[in-house]
Amino acid sequence: MKESSERDLQQLLAYSEQPNDEGFTDAVLSQVKHRRQSRKVMMVTACLSALLVILVTVCLSDENIWVPLKDFVLQSPYMLTATLITLVCSAFLLPSEKI
Amino acid sequence: MIDDKTLIARVVLADDHHAFATLVRRYQQAIRQFLRRLTSGDQALADDLAQEVFTTLYHKIASYRSEASFGTWLHSIAYRTFLNEKRKSHYANEVPYSDAIIEPMVASNAEKDLLVESLINRLGLAERTCITLAYSAGMSHQEIMEITQLPLGTVKSNINRGKKKVETWLHANQITRSVS
Numbered sequence: 049m050k051e052s053s054e055r056d057l058q059q060l061l062a063y064s065e066q067p068n069d070e071g072f073t074d075a076v077l078s079q080v081k082h083r084r085q086s087r088k089v090m091m092v093t094a095c096l097s098a099l100l101v102i103l104v105t106v107c108l109s110d111e112n113i114w115v116p117l118k119d120f121v122l123q124s125p126y127m128l129t130a131t132l133i134t135l136v137c138s139a140f141l142l143p144s145e146k147i
Numbered sequence: 148m149i150d151d152k153t154l155i156a157r158v159v160l161a162d163d164h165h166a167f168a169t170l171v172r173r174y175q176q177a178i179r180q181f182l183r184r185l186t187s188g189d190q191a192l193a194d195d196l197a198q199e200v201f202t203t204l205y206h207k208i209a210s211y212r213s214e215a216s217f218g219t220w221l222h223s224i225a226y227r228t229f230l231n232e233k234r235k236s237h238y239a240n241e242v243p244y245s246d247a248i249i250e251p252m253v254a255s256n257a258e259k260d261l262l263v264e265s266l267i268n269r270l271g272l273a274e275r276t277c278i279t280l281a282y283s284a285g286m287s288h289q290e291i292m293e294i295t296q297l298p299l300g301t302v303k304s305n306i307n308r309g310k311k312k313v314e315t316w317l318h319a320n321q322i323t324r325s326v327s
Contacts, residue, residue, distance in 0.1 A: 057310060060317070061267075061282040063180040064260055072179070072194065073171045076201040077164065083202060 151217040159209045167208075171201050174218065177284060178225050184279040185229045185272075188264035196232055200225045215293050222284065223294040226276065233272075266313055273297070274309035281306050 105113070121128050149169070157166035178200055182193035203224055211220055267275050276295055280286045286294070291302045 053314065057313065058282050060259075061263055061278065061313075063176065063283050066176055066180075068172050068175060072175055072197070073168055076171050076198055077168060079198055079202050080167075080205045 152213065155208060155211060155217065158205075167205060170204075170217075174221055175201075177218065178221060181222060181279060181284060182225055182229060184264070184267050184283065185226075185276060187268045188260075192232075196225070196228050200228050203228065215290070218284075219286065219290045219293055222280065222286075222290075226294050266316060269316065270309045270312060273301075274305045274312070277302055277305035278309040278313070 149166075151170070151173075154163075154166040154170050157163035158170070175197065179193055179197045182196045182200075183190055186192045186196070200221070204221060207224070211217065215223075267279065270278060273295070277291055277297075280291045280294060281288075288299060288302050288306075291297075291306075292299055295302065297305070
């Protein structure tokens with residue numbers, strides 16, 4: 049008795065059989081593609097902005113800017129190594145990034 | 148048929164879009180219908196959320212660990228996506244149920260869907276989620292716990308309470324026989 053009511057409930061609540069909607073699959077794939085492209089655009093914009101800031105700083109500043117930088121590099125070579133490692137890793141990992 | 152793990156590996160390692168499309172085709176009905184039940188039958192919102200779920204899946208697929216089945220993991224993404232949407236202030240889709248929808252004549256799939264939605268809408272969110280996962284998606288209590296992050300006792304009591312309510316309404320409207 050109890051089993052049959054359980055079965056009735058399962059039959060009633062079961063998802064209705066519907067064919068797969070290819071339009072939905074296409075929409076998901078195009079959304080994924082769109083997000084990937086916008087992320088790439090954002091990455092490129094960020095890199096270009098950083099480059100622009102560096103260039104402007106170098107062009108507008110006089111030679112004095114290099115003195116504290118040289119001192120820093122000489123005093124903390126490990127920081128420079130860490131920075132270089134991060135830069136190399138980013139350059140290698142960026143193309144393999146999924147989205 | 149290629150199994151889920153192979154498809155996931157292809158997506159993660161080779162960024163294989165065909166493998167991803169196969170996963171979408173395989174799980175779209177379950178996820179869309181699960182979300183449709185959660186959104187009180189709002190097909191458009193359910194489909195939007197389902198798209199979001201699969202997009203999130205693509206982003207997070209590398210973090211899938213096979214401790215839970217892929218279907219369970221995907222349902223938990225869908226459930227969290229729904230909860231996030233529900234938290235938004237503009238979400239006001241809780242349609243009050245209407246007795247007029249329930250009629251003791253259920254012939255087509257569409258009519259059955261309407262009947263089930265009107266029944267499910269009468270349940271609270273936790274009951275609705277647990278009942279849908281248990282009876283529609285055919286999941287075990289353990290899987291429902293993983294998806295909803297509720298303790299086992301709460302899952303069981305939600306299912307029992309929801310089941311009693313549904314059975315009472317079905318009995319009151321003498322629907323069970325005409326459905327099955």
